Amino acid sequence: MGPKTNVIMVVAGLLAAMFIGALDATVVATATPHIITDLHGQNLFSWVFAVYTLTTCVATPIFGKLADLFGRKAVFAVGIGLFVLGSILCGAAQSMPELIWFRALQGFGAGALAPVCFTIIGDLFSGKQRGKMMGIFSSVWSVAGLLGPLIGGYFVDQVSWRWIFYINVPIGAAALLLVVLFLHQPIERRAKKIDYLGALTFTVSFSTLLYALLSGGAEHSWNSPLIVGLFMASAVFLMLFLWIEKHADEPMIPLSIFRIRVLNVTNISGFLTFSITTGLTVYTPIWIQSVLGNSATSSGLIVMPMSLAWPLAANIAGRLMYRVGAKTSIVFGSALVVAGSVWLIALQLNSPYVFWIGILILIGLGMGFVATPSTVVVQSVVGWEQRGVANASSMLFRSLGQTVGIAVFGTIYNQHVTSLSSRSELAAGLHAVFLLLFGIAVANMLAVMLLPKRRNMMAQQQVGG
Known part of the structure; x- marks a missing residue:
């Protein structure tokens, strides 16, 4: 097969790997009641999600460094192998503690998927093509967010909740075969110090x-x-x-990379913006159900506008960023997130459902214009030998933003809400969270203004490759 065919096969494998990693973040929630009924241990169930987040965060920079040391293919194979093994064990779990331990293993494998996939794409493509590919790969998360509840619901209703894990096995095996067989990258033969x-x-x-x-x-x-x-x-x-x-x-995370202004600013931005999207995902359904009185189905569907707007903007940003500049795209996206958060804090108890659709479309578009150019410039300001570490640091800060955000938002919300039956208390608690989201959006806007000017940024990208 020719080089072009090899690249297509590798991209297909990477997309499959990213898809099951992203899908796992949404599909498990759908099966929660059935898993608790089968395995009991309701008081432990939150750790099914928490331990996955914890091990993914810890594994991300470790795998990023290993990808730089031992090559992308080997580390990808280990990561997806651990993820698939963890999936098989999760599907076979007979108790809640077992499921938690197996989710920890699965999360550790997942820590390799996003950083190594993005690193391989950074190796295979350069310039405008890299921007377009990052837009496509960013879309995987949104597609998984849309399909997760549907796939989870189907397996739970028609087969068994265990198949939400088993479905990862054939897709993961296909991804592994495609990448291992068709990715050809030189491996430097030298002593490696871990x-x-x-x-x-x-x-x-x-x-x-x-x-x-x-x-x-x-x-x-x-x-x-x-x-x-x-x-x-x-x-x-x-x-x-x-x-x-x-x-x-041979440091796991070379501290020298934190002397690069572009990397520092995009990491701060990733921390801030991903805490915003996590807050919206968690607290929007509460407003829709408890304040507006809508059904659980409509509250579940409300996140769809953001899930559709994000990949649309990501693809547009990937194509335009080399014409208008990465900073222009990131600042424009950040401004849209600020606009959405202003609309969010202006919500009243009687504000119509359609307002939420507008808010989430605005913020989804903004995130698409921020996330894709940020990923591209992170890869472009370092050489091949540090690309895995740079990608991993970016993913780590985004994950930390989500985790810290959940903790802080939860604390603020609980300070205001003492009774779930009080509509005014719920609204007050949610408004407090929304005010913080607005403050974070403004802080992000100020941070991205520190990015170098277009000419300097593009020069760095050309040097980075």
Whole structure:
């Protein structure tokens, strides 16, 4: 087969891998009642989601560095292999603790999917083609968000909840075969030094941080000795990690990449904007159901406008960013997110349902114009040997934004809401969350203004390749 055919096959495999990784984030929620009925352990069920988030966050930078050290193909194979094995074990779980442990394994494998897939695309394509491909790959998340509830509902109703995990096996196997067989990249034969201490201290630091964020305010109060101790432990191990990285021969995360202004700004932006989308995904259905009194189905469907607008804008941004400049696209997208958040805080108790559609379309379009150019420029300001690490840092900050956002929004919401039957209390709690979303959107707007001018940014992209 010719080089062009090989690239098409690899892209198909990467899309399949990204799809099952993104699908898993939405499809499991649909099966929640049936899983609890079968396995019991309702008080543990939140950890089915939390442990997946935790291990994915921890694994992302580790796999990013390994992809730079040992080549993309080998690390992709290990990641998707762990994800598929975790999926098989999740489908076969006989108790809630078993499911939680198997979800941890699945999440660890998922930590390789997005950063390594984006890194391979960055290797295979350059210039305008890279922007177009990033737009297509960003769309996978939105498509999975739309299809997840439908696929999950079908398996739960017609077959068994276990098939929401088993469906990953044939798709994952196809993705693995396509990438392994058709991806041809030179592997540099040299002694590799793995930063074991860096990986260990990073894992401890971020595991304790994420556990504290996911448990604080719910299972334990924020000022409890356990949560305070976890935050302190996280800070200590983070300082250790930074010291190790400064002196390591082959650091897991080279601190030198944080001297690159473009990377720092896009990471901050990713942290802020992905916390906004997570807040919207969680709290929009509460307003639709509890304040407006609409059905659960209509509240589930309300996220669809954002899921459709995001990939549309991502594809437009991927095609236009080399004409108008990456900064122009990111600033324009950030302005749309601010506009959507202004509309959000202007909502009243009697505001019509259609207002929500407008808000979510605005923010979805804004996210598409921000996320795709951000991913492209992150890849373009570093060389091949650091592309995996740069991608992984970007994914890590986005995941942290989601996790920190959930913790902070939940704390603010719970301070206002003491009774779920009080419509005015619910609205007050939600308005407090929406005000914070507006503040985050403004902070993001200010951050992206610090990106270099178009000419400087494009020059960096050309050097980066």
